[in-house]
Amino acid sequence: MLEEQLYFNGIDGTTGKYLLPPLTPEQVAKIAQCEEFDPAHLRELQHKDRSVKGLELDFAPIEGVDPKNLAETGWGVIFAFDPEAKGPNPAIKEALRELLEHRQRQATQNNEKYYQEYLYRPGESKNQFLARYGVGPGPADPDKMPYYLLIVGEPESIPYRFQYQLDVQYAVGRICFDKPQEYAQYARSVVKAETGHFSLPRRASFFGVCNHEDKPTQLSAAHLVQPLAEWIAQEQPSWEVQSILREEATKARLGELLGGDATPGLLFTASHGMGFPSGDIRQASHQGALLCQDWPGSQWHSAIPEDFYFSASDVGDEARLLGLIAFHFACYGAGTPKLDDFAHRSNLAGGNSTGRSAIAPQAFVARLPQRLLSHPQGGALAVIGHVERAWGYSFSWPDIRGFEQSRRQLSVFQSTLKRLLEGHPVGSAVEYFNERYAELSFDLSAELEEIKFGKDADVLSLAGMWTANNDARSYAVIGDPAVRLVVGNQPFNAFERPTIEPVFLPTALSPEALEKESVFSQIDKKLIEVWINEESPLLTVGNTYTLNFNLSVPERGNIHGDIFSELLPQQGLDTEWVLSSSTVQLKAKTSNMFLEGIPIKGSNKTVWTENFSLYVPIYGDSKTVQLDIKPVFAKNVYISVLIYANGNLYRQFDIELDVVYSRLEDKVSIIE
CATH class of the missing domain: 3.40.50.1460 (Rossmann fold)
Known part of the structure; x- marks a missing residue:
């Protein structure tokens, strides 16, 4: 051997x-x-x-x-x-x-x-x-x-x-x-x-x-x-x-x-x-x-x-x-x-x-x-x-x-x-x-x-x-x-193998064409929606609510700004979102989020930050990103939002909340 x-x-x-x-x-x-x-x-x-x-x-x-x-x-x-x-x-x-x-x-x-x-x-x-x-x-x-x-x-x-x-x-x-x-x-x-x-x-x-x-x-x-x-x-x-x-x-x-x-x-x-x-x-x-x-x-x-x-x-x-x-x-x-x-x-x-x-x-x-x-x-x-x-x-x-x-x-x-x-x-x-x-x-x-x-x-x-x-x-x-x-369980001799429907991908435009033609103008506009799931008429200090972000055709009636009305790339856009607040505690609810709380020296406040990715498709809606929020103060309550694309700051706005008195749809606003 x-x-x-x-x-x-x-x-x-x-x-x-x-x-x-x-x-x-x-x-x-x-x-x-x-x-x-x-x-x-x-x-x-x-x-x-x-x-x-x-x-x-x-x-x-x-x-x-x-x-x-x-x-x-x-x-x-x-x-x-x-x-x-x-x-x-x-x-x-x-x-x-x-x-x-x-x-x-x-x-x-x-x-x-x-x-x-x-x-x-x-x-x-x-x-x-x-x-x-x-x-x-x-x-x-x-x-x-x-x-x-x-x-x-x-x-x-x-x-x-x-x-x-x-x-x-x-x-x-x-x-x-x-x-x-x-x-x-x-x-x-x-x-x-x-x-x-x-x-x-x-x-x-x-x-x-x-x-x-x-x-x-x-x-x-x-x-x-x-x-x-x-x-x-x-x-x-x-x-x-x-x-x-x-x-x-x-x-x-x-x-x-x-x-x-x-x-x-x-x-x-x-x-x-x-x-x-x-x-x-x-x-x-x-x-x-x-x-x-x-x-x-x-x-x-x-x-x-x-x-x-x-x-x-x-x-x-x-x-x-x-x-x-x-x-x-x-x-x-x-x-x-x-x-x-x-x-x-x-x-x-x-x-x-x-x-x-x-x-x-x-x-x-x-x-x-x-x-x-x-x-x-x-x-x-x-x-x-x-x-x-x-x-x-x-x-x-x-x-x-x-x-x-x-x-x-x-x-x-x-x-x-x-x-x-x-x-x-x-x-x-x-x-x-x-x-x-x-x-x-x-x-x-x-x-x-x-x-x-x-x-x-x-x-x-x-x-x-x-x-x-x-x-x-x-x-x-x-x-x-x-x-x-x-x-x-069908017999082999009586079987005809199916086929798929032809696949047609959008034709990529040249850089010159992208400069001259707004692809976005040919499709549904992407508007930011922010809403809260709970139907409580008031936001109360210490209570937890689910805050939603979505980029889609407006449906819910609480649209707060046209943030993607300019040209979108043909392949869509990958964005990174950074949220921060010292008046609202943030907590991850959707996967792929990074959460951090940093105490402010000499103060009883903490700054909460949360990061997540959101793909903005050229056609249709984006997925919905959710996070839990809990107001910890009743005055000047807001969440700052930074959006990055390709490593550069793309948009910046604040979500302002009146926690004590008014209904959400009257008081949630975006300040660009």
Whole structure:
């Protein structure tokens, strides 16, 4: 067994050779002994491992929260920082509005704080990000941060490392597209799938390539795809299970499963993923494409033609994909990091370098899942795949003696697919891979520590542990982690897959056009409304009232000023509001608020300040922001309001209250 070479997934598209040459267990064990762990991240993995083993409280989410119910788990979005906008990219945010509003309605049924929008700051670690929002380590608590988190941004702006680490504690997905139109098409696809009153047939397809004289695909076809399909057929009798193996697993057949007439609800594939050298013109568009049975196998030693693999360019405009969830076991199937995580392979040649070589000029999301999710006819809901390499020995443990069947380690795959088929959101389903990553990292770090202090290395065990740990860590969800399979009981042959309505985004005006044309004059004016919920005729010192802010078409009759009658940008306007008062105590009632009370020296007064963000859309109303107010004096009672846009003071006014005698509508006024 020690002489047996370990083969790894991935084919170099320029040479036709393996991306990594076969290695012996001793070589892999040597690499493993150079592994280094982030101490803080390792502690969190150890906590998660203990929770899996029942030694600590459940880790994600907290006990009593139903992961199928967004009203209990919450849902949040993490935007990348746009330097020009000094915040989220407004065009992307507007393109996603249909999805954001849909998730907000679902998540806030019981608690309005269960929908959140966050901003990632460049260079921020996971712990720094959580600490900035008042969240510490431990189980996902929706009262502090939602369990389902969607990252919106390219991995150069929000790194894959941040996603890996956040995924230990939360259910995390990512979307990243080239154009706002693609974001909008994905948003509409999700909303259509969840509100369009349709369901897909219960069909799951398993596609397993087995190339000639190719150890990795022979292993995955016989000991991953085929046994998974057989197990699902037995475990889920209400599902039709289709196996496409070996000679049948051609590119043409995969095209039928990815947008053609045979597209299922769930698709699982195992194959080589295509890889290209850094800077190659094909890398961005074809890396992570799926190499099919058309490849003759390991005797092929020249560039791989496109006829052998399935890429984004093979998904035509007529494809029907709406509602699909796909799982691709393939190198780079989800994305590619900038630097090689196989950090120490240069030592195999006798070198001393411990640096990480560049895989690509920059990290990126694979183009195939991007195309599947953003299809103009309606896209897939999510793709599960690898960032970096796929390690075949993660499901076939090399140090277990006996036949290949004895080495199979499929429970994580089985549990994930079972959850998907039983209606769990995809982020909840892949939690088993996160648990496996936590367990393996803990065990691997402990083993390496003992070897460091003199224990003889068990080469086979260490090689298997290291490859399995890398494999479990590298899975990523491309798509919203809260999506799930939308299936019913209709037969497949009688089903026609629906499409989405075309998405038309407003055409952005040039800076010159914006100077000449007031976009605002073409739409409903935005007027500020301030009102109090309680119907008491008097405001009384010591009583608490709910004060509301809204920018909308006037309806309530207590309008106090036209503060946005000038030109609004085409993408709307993100504003920051700062409220302060020494005569009215302010208390946060809506999420994303920062409250502070500062005593005034030499006085019995305190200055209360409150900050919140408010997006002003170009069409329709803004959301309503609420806060509790409690008058503490009866004379000269007012709240000062400052509004900032793009870092500059945009508006300033006071809300003046007569607390003792008059009705609110007679006495609340704004002084500009």
